[in-house]
């Protein structure tokens with residue numbers, strides 16, 4: 001039997017989030033059910049609430065950096081038991097058979113990836129509702145095991161921010177001898193600094209904020225550049241092998257393509273709603289590449305969690321109560337967060 005739970009969502013782009021009643025499906029044989037403990041606030045949640053991409057279906061309940069505790073398991077579930085920590089990121093289902101799914105790239109499923117929030121729900125009908133809610137029900141195959149992090153709230157942002165930067169850093173072979181630039185130091189960017197450093201790369205931060213230049217070394221960067229300062233930018237000309245671009249709004253990408261090394265790559269992970277213009281000479285010169293990356297598959301997400309646990313990597317978070325969520329979204333919009341909000345979802349029940 002479906003059951004009704006509380007969630008935080010909104011009916012339109014112009015209204016604040018409020019408490020809504022939503023339904024979770026009855027447990028199936030391969031499902032696990034969890035009480036949600038923590039859910040991080042990603043800029044993609046803000047894009048979705050504001051309908052930045054013109055594709056939001058309301059009411060929307062965002063949230064896709066979910067850590068919970070298992071409360072029930074279906075008859076066929078083998079890897080989880082009641083009481084375990086468990087996590088859900090962006091992906092909760094896919095066809096499992098197409099060429100992308102066969103390569104564990106469920107984010108590119110050719111039939112259609114079911115996201116934890118705001119996509120059609122092939123099992124229950126309607127749209128999926130995300131992690132700003134009391135419970136989640138997910139197929140075991142798409143549920144992540146949480147390694148032994150000392151702070152589970154600070155580990156929650158790894159479920160989206162972590163995998164979104166780990167996957168391209170690995171794909172483009174960040175490591176010893178490589179200079180990795182991290183562009184935009186928000187939720188994704190600050191985790192990218194830590195992961196790139198742990199992979200052995202020389203890490204350079206590019207930020208519009210002097211405060212973040214000052215904070216960059218504490219986060220693990222070797223060097224930091226105020227990107228609005230032309231002299232500081234010029235000092236890096238031809239040096240950056242991999243630039244991870246996490247900027248959420250339209251920006252001058254040519255400035256950053258231009259400082260790539262020969263054969264260097266700029267990987268877009270940020271999703272500015274407007275198109276970006278690229279000057280041809282900024283890529284033909286230096287045989288440079290402009291590329292992109294989208295979250296990561298389930299197997300790679302589990303690998304990333306193990307990597308972060310092993311290297312003691314979590315996010316720097318501000319833990320808030322459910323009734324502070326609208327204030328948090330307003331602050332995220334202004335760039336006023338160091339560096340990720342995480343909602344203590346137990347406070348929604350109180």
Ligand code: NAP
Nearest residue numbers: 043044184185186187188207208247248249270271294295
């Ligand atoms: P965030 O915490 O808001 O950080 C974004 C950062 O971008 C800001 O801290 C700021 O960095 C910089 N920035 C923002 N506006 C800017 C502007 N107008 N000009 C220059 N820099 C600007 O956001 P997030 O949660 O890290 O997410 C970042 C982006 O990644 C969003 O678009 C989100 O939707 C997207 N995303 C993509 C994926 C994927 O799979 N591809 C997954 C998750 C999120 P400084 O203050 O350092 O300049």
Ligand code: ZN
Nearest residue numbers: 042044160161
């Ligand atoms: Zn996200």
